[in-house]
Amino acid sequence: MIYIKNEDNRPQFNLALEQYVFDNLNQFDEIFLLWINEPAIIVGKNQNTIEEINLDYVKENNIHVVRRLSGGGAVYHDLGNLNYTIISKSKGSSSFNFEAFSKPVIEVLDKLGVKAEFTGRNDITIDGKKFCGNAQYMKKGKVLHHGAILFDTDLTVLSKALKVSKDKIESKGVKSVRSRVTNIIDYLDEKITVEDFKQLLLEHMFKKDSKIKEYKLTEEDYANINKLMEERYSTWEWNFGKSPKFNISKSKRFPAGKVETKIYVENGRINELKFYGDFFGGGEISDIEEKFKGIKYKEDEIEKVLNTIDVGYYFSGISKDELMQCII
Template identity: 40%
Template structure:
């Protein structure tokens, strides 16, 4: 049960430190406490933990314009951030994790601005069917976080310029483009600013949790640990990932996300594998590639390995595994 509500804000606009502070807050959140962390990034594309940056983002264009590419810990898809977007993160112990309650804070804040919003699909919040907030989730040890965007006055032309969304994913959303799918809240509440939304979020946080929020003391943050984490998020090896030459590649989109599998086959064995996905369950995706690596190059054997790997997991994960097993059988290798 939450007994203390803390608010953390930052003036920093560089994504590597912002994500570092987010991870630090997750690692150190006390029991019975919920931290609401509010932050912004300047001209940034943030990709999901298991995504291929070269397929999700026009990296050269972004970097030529002085933008930043960063890979987050959570799953899900790529998003564009600029100063017209306000990011939020709820950080709690797993025992206090409550997505419905956390989303109520967002819905109450938006309602206070005269806008009726609703949760849609697996991770979106929309107004009139158009997305202004995409959400993702991450669990580690005893802690968890739920974070997302709130588009207030984002440059949608830049979002369309830098994000390289597959035609299949666009079709699955029933829209024609990235720009037509997303909405800025100031379209529904003219004159709405990021500053006002930040104030409304802080007030809604207190109302929903029934606790007067306090500011997180700056001196409680270990700057050296945050810097260590910043270096991790800024490391090109973390951002860009491995560049494995695959000789067998295939993909599919399921209702829980898209999957792209690359296999490097040598001497009848899968010598290396990589699985890219915008699935929300980032841990599930991370477990698939090690399961395939070292396996004989056989659809049947690979599918059976996958089945065994997730046999003791939740029904939901077993269904994910079955979908990939069918994809493996379809390749007939």
């Protein structure tokens, strides 16, 4: 495993860095990054951004909004939040194994006298309250796993900036997003800073090595990362995207995540179909959206298309029959 040191606080740069490292540094089997963002909402790849944020509040408070490569739900970052990324060559598995990648965080907290546990599909909790959400992106035999750790984050801003859907709150059995999240610092007998915690996690990841192996980004690396940042992560098209024209909207939450569809049907045929949600999955969702264009909006026609798709790959943990419920 090698470590890439990064002190940049711009979320657009940090997400571009993740993608660049994932796509290009193939000479390493495992890569570890730690990064801290300025106030930002990081939305999941398949989410409808406008429906996930309190846009007026975000604008008034100069909070960045950036879309990431992985699925899952929107999260709030600030300078009291620590993000970690593990990029690894997957060992033949196409499943999303969140628990294995979450162990380092749980083990560091155990050393600090705090009992944390992995729960649900992708959360790490203390006393039943979430302090870390995890997400993954898979492509060509590699996995990018990242987690957002609430260490000393302003939870009041978090609750005002995010617009969490009612069905998600109800599925957790709680009244609000503020009541189901917590900060690590509240459980520490001896108070430390987020930078201290960052160092502890870094040392833990390299505990088997006598020295932390570091890859230093070159001028060419930085040039490519900045180009990617400008062309993707700083653009409205990537972060928000245009809202599709639709006359049918369906939404359903499953244990593996929420799937929402916006469909425009004209003369009995699907003119456009878009999938949104906080589900996880591999590949590009746009590839399968294209398959529905022009077909009749009938169950048997839709089933024919679904039979040509590896539903479990694009919608991890969701079956073909469940996906059908979200379309017709």
